[in-house]
Amino acid sequence: MDEAAVDELADDKRVIRNRRKLQVITDNVCGMTELKDDHGSFQQYLRSHDSFGDLVKNLRKEFKFMGEMGCYYWLYVVGEDVPDHDQFETEQAPRK
Secondary structure (H helix, E strand, O other): OOHHHHHHHHOOOOOOOOHHHHHHHHHHHHHHHHHHHHHOOHHHHHOOOOOHHHHHHHHHHHOOOOOHHHHHHHHHHOOOOOOOHHHHHHHOOOOO
16 A cells, blocks of 8 residues: 555544554555465464464564554454463563
8 A cells, every 4th residue: 555545544534544553554464465475374474483472572573563462362363372361461571
């Protein structure tokens, strides 16, 4: 999606009008497409990691606005294996 299309969406009252968020959405879609092409499917990319922690770390590197909890929730929603929520919370680094 080019700059003009993002600007047009930013003026549309039916969608989120935060330009940064709209740009990140389009950038992340491009990143997903590249990973799909590199791995054969996006699911194969997700399952190419040695551990859940490695996957979350890589998702946060590859995609903008993805925190640890956002990754956990998204992976849960799309049906990937995630640890029990209490275990996940225990293993997270202490927040300052």
